[in-house]
Amino acid sequence: MRTIAKLFSRSPFVPLAAHLDRVADCVAKVPQVFEALARGDQEAVEDTARQISKLEHHADQVKDDIRNNLPRGLFLPVARGNLLEILAIQDSLADAAEDIAILLTFKPLRMPEAIGDEFGMFLARNLEAFEAVVHVMKQLDELLESGFGGHEAETVKQLVREVAVKEHEVDLIQRRILKALFAHEQKMSPGEILLWMKIIPQVADLSNLSENLANRVRMTLEVK
Amino acid sequence: MTPVEWTLLILTLVFGFYMAWNIGANDVANAMGTSVGSGALTLKRAVILAAVLEFAGAFLVGQHVSDTVRKGIINPEVFADEPMVLAYGMIASLLAAGIWLQIASYFGWPVSTTHSIVGAIVGFAAVFGGVTNVDWSAVGTIVASWVISPAISGFLAFIFFRIVLHTILFKPDPTSAAKKATPVWVFLVLTVLSLVLMIKGMKHYFKAAEIDLPLGTKIAISLLVGLVAAGVGAILVWRMKIKSNPMPETYDLYVARSLEKVQKQLRRIRNATTEDTREVAQRMLDDSRSLYETVKQRVELQPRESQFREVERIFVYLQILSACFVAFAHGSNDVANAIGPLSAAVDIIRSGTVAASTTVPTWALALGGVGIVIGLATWGWRVIETVGRRITELTPTRGFCAEFAAATTIVVASVCGLPISTTHTLVGAVLGVGLARGIAALNLNVVRDVVVSWIVTIPAGAGMSIVFFLVLRAVFG
Numbered sequence: 001m002r003t004i005a006k007l008f009s010r011s012p013f014v015p016l017a018a019h020l021d022r023v024a025d026c027v028a029k030v031p032q033v034f035e036a037l038a039r040g041d042q043e044a045v046e047d048t049a050r051q052i053s054k055l056e057h058h059a060d061q062v063k064d065d066i067r068n069n070l071p072r073g074l075f076l077p078v079a080r081g082n083l084l085e086i087l088a089i090q091d092s093l094a095d096a097a098e099d100i101a102i103l104l105t106f107k108p109l110r111m112p113e114a115i116g117d118e119f120g121m122f123l124a125r126n127l128e129a130f131e132a133v134v135h136v137m138k139q140l141d142e143l144l145e146s147g148f149g150g151h152e153a154e155t156v157k158q159l160v161r162e163v164a165v166k167e168h169e170v171d172l173i174q175r176r177i178l179k180a181l182f183a184h185e186q187k188m189s190p191g192e193i194l195l196w197m198k199i200i201p202q203v204a205d206l207s208n209l210s211e212n213l214a215n216r217v218r219m220t221l222e223v224k
Numbered sequence: 225m226t227p228v229e230w231t232l233l234i235l236t237l238v239f240g241f242y243m244a245w246n247i248g249a250n251d252v253a254n255a256m257g258t259s260v261g262s263g264a265l266t267l268k269r270a271v272i273l274a275a276v277l278e279f280a281g282a283f284l285v286g287q288h289v290s291d292t293v294r295k296g297i298i299n300p301e302v303f304a305d306e307p308m309v310l311a312y313g314m315i316a317s318l319l320a321a322g323i324w325l326q327i328a329s330y331f332g333w334p335v336s337t338t339h340s341i342v343g344a345i346v347g348f349a350a351v352f353g354g355v356t357n358v359d360w361s362a363v364g365t366i367v368a369s370w371v372i373s374p375a376i377s378g379f380l381a382f383i384f385f386r387i388v389l390h391t392i393l394f395k396p397d398p399t400s401a402a403k404k405a406t407p408v409w410v411f412l413v414l415t416v417l418s419l420v421l422m423i424k425g426m427k428h429y430f431k432a433a434e435i436d437l438p439l440g441t442k443i444a445i446s447l448l449v450g451l452v453a454a455g456v457g458a459i460l461v462w463r464m465k466i467k468s469n470p471m472p473e474t475y476d477l478y479v480a481r482s483l484e485k486v487q488k489q490l491r492r493i494r495n496a497t498t499e500d501t502r503e504v505a506q507r508m509l510d511d512s513r514s515l516y517e518t519v520k521q522r523v524e525l526q527p528r529e530s531q532f533r534e535v536e537r538i539f540v541y542l543q544i545l546s547a548c549f550v551a552f553a554h555g556s557n558d559v560a561n562a563i564g565p566l567s568a569a570v571d572i573i574r575s576g577t578v579a580a581s582t583t584v585p586t587w588a589l590a591l592g593g594v595g596i597v598i599g600l601a602t603w604g605w606r607v608i609e610t611v612g613r614r615i616t617e618l619t620p621t622r623g624f625c626a627e628f629a630a631a632t633t634i635v636v637a638s639v640c641g642l643p644i645s646t647t648h649t650l651v652g653a654v655l656g657v658g659l660a661r662g663i664a665a666l667n668l669n670v671v672r673d674v675v676v677s678w679i680v681t682i683p684a685g686a687g688m689s690i691v692f693f694l695v696l697r698a699v700f701g
Contacts, residue, residue, distance in 0.1 A: 002253075002332065002607070002610065002611060002614070003334035003510075003648075003651060003670060003673075004253075004254055004257065004611060004647065004650055004654065005257070005610070005611045005614035005615050006334075006667060006670050007615075007651060007654055007655075007666060007667055007670045008615055008617045008618070008663070008665070008666065009665040009666060009667040010665060011617070011664035011665045012664075012665060013664055053425070063575065071669075072669065073667060073668040073669040074666070074668065075655075075658055075665070075666040075668050076664070076665055076666075077658070077661035077662070077663065077664065078661075080423065080506055083430075095432065113250055123386050142531070142532065144393065144664055145393070145532040145619075146388045146389070146393040146398075146532060147385075147393055147394075147660065147661045147662060149389060149392020149393075149394050150389065150390075150393060150533075151394060151395060151398075152393075152394075152397045162481075165481075168651060171620065195362075222661075
């Protein structure tokens with residue numbers, strides 16, 4: 001007799017937002033690693049990296065919980081595959097944050113003077129891209145309420161464009177930084193060069209993944 | 225009447241009343257649960273409203289389906305030689321349906337009262353009246369209506385919700401759009417309701433009172449009722465204290481960004497030039513800066529609160545209306561499950577013949593209505609509370625569309641004399657809203673359960689009614 005009550009399942013969008021909160025915890029630690037690096041405090045770098053790993057593990061748990069509670073018989077207002085992709089990209093963001101921190105623990109590094117100034121801006125732009133996509137994801141509740149269309153969808157479309165703009169800015173800065181790095185390659189050991197060549201794209205991944213995530217949300221919208 | 229007949233009469237009334245009680249106890253929650261869950265109605269008010277409307281539905285429109293259940297499935301004339309066989313059969317059917325419902329609700333199966341009673345009647349009639357004497361085309365129509373009614377109500381709910389999306393939720397200022405749309409919806413609900421009442425529902429009462437209105441007048445009266453209600457609705461909505469909460473213009477974000485760039489370039493110009501040019505650049509920079517501040521303030525003023533909360537607040541009232549409509553529709557259709565067999569059996573016991581009154585007597589409809597209300601008052605309110613607590617996902621906009629669609633479908637089935645399942649019709653409506661991307665997560669396993677219940681209930685009801693029939697005939701025959 002409670003058929004109608006049984007018809008409604010737990011919304012996966014609530015834990016999805018919780019997952020993003022955990023991911024944001026990971027990403028928020030990234031600037032702290034670079035601050036520790038700037039101070040030359042290798043202990044603090046390693047400590048922060050450990051913290052990020054722990055947070056990333058928390059995020060993983062939420063992710064598994066969502067995946068395990070998404071039975072086939074569930075009917076959602078967005079394609080199931082789309083939801084799972086959104087979840088996967090959110091998770092990659094946490095992974096990216098963790099990888100950045102881990103790369104900095106392999107050997108005590110120093111911020112190369114040649115890129116020092118621009119790297120600050122580079123990191124900031126990446127974090128802005130992430131913030132922008134968090135803003136997009138925060139609109140999901142409103143989208144659910146408004147059936148993924150109309151004015152609200154237009155707003156989200158603009159926000160998605162913002163993320164893309166940030167990502168493009170990051171690309172431009174990344175090119176300049178890499179050029180500057182190689183212009184001063186004599187001053188660095190091959191190991192240092194190798195590590196920075198891994199760290200910089202890894203940081204840029206924050207904005208790349210943010211853009212992917214924003215585009216996934218864009219795909220759920222009912223606008224041309 | 226002999227003592228045996230008295231015993232049978234009392235048994236009939238008890239079982240019939242038990243069925244009505246069951247309907248009131250379990251199914252009214254479908255109508256009122258959401259309004260209680262959303263806090264639109266207190267439990268007490270919901271129970272009172274539901275009681276009034278269930279009774280009105282049963283009493284005013286309950287006739288058509290009751291007639292179908294009573295004499296549409298089997299021709300009573302078949303039992304003209306031994307009328308008591310039909311009486312035993314109807315009593316057995318009531319008992320079978322009642323017990324089957326008890327079992328089903330114990331296991332939580334989505335079984336419908338309607339299906340049980342139809343299955344029970346078909347079962348005993350086929351075995352004891354002869355397979356050929358069941359009106360199979362009528363049974364076919366009824367069974368088809370069980371599949372078609374959820375589909376139609378789902379389709380209607382889909383359309384209704386798409387309309388709500390396009391006219392309200394897609395708008396830059398959904399609150400004032402909702403205010404404008406409310407009277408239209410009120411008009412629609414009330415017009416449908418009064419059309420049903422005027423054209424088909426109160427036909428027998430009009431005849432009894434010797435009122436004969438032409439069709440045009442009936443339609444005109446219905447439209448008038450709708451218009452008056454819409455007027456009242458419009459006044460109430462405009463008097464509601466709602467702050468209109470337009471969404472920020474999307475270009476603000478872009479404008480803010482562009483102004484940032486303008487300032488950056490202007491600063492470059494200012495720093496690279498001297499004297500006049502520098503002064504002009506400085507002035508333009510100041511201007512753009514103050515413009516930037518204004519725009520930025522507007523961007524930051526973006527309400528973090530949902531703009532749709534006010535829309536939902538307005539729809540709370542529409543949802544109360546649609547919930548009442550569901551209660552009315554439910555009464556008009558489901559009362560037949562108790563009253564159809566009851567009145568058939570009572571007629572035979574009292575008169576000793578099958579060809580008694582041509583229509584269901586009003587006292588029987590009233591009895592059914594009272595039974596439903598008592599079921600609601602003694603047990604149903606608990607179910608309303610439980611269901612309400614669990615379906616908060618059905619927000620007023622969604623709830624209104626689903627309920628209006630379901631109620632319309634049910635009420636049309638009622639005037640056509642088709643006994644359908646209100647629960648399944650509502651399930652169809654909720655799925656319709658879901659298909660229109662209105663609900664976060666729906667459990668489609670329920671649909672599978674509903675289909676299984678279609679297949680299982682008929683044989684189960686039939687088997688049980690045959691067993692009870694044999695017992696009754698052995699005891700009284």
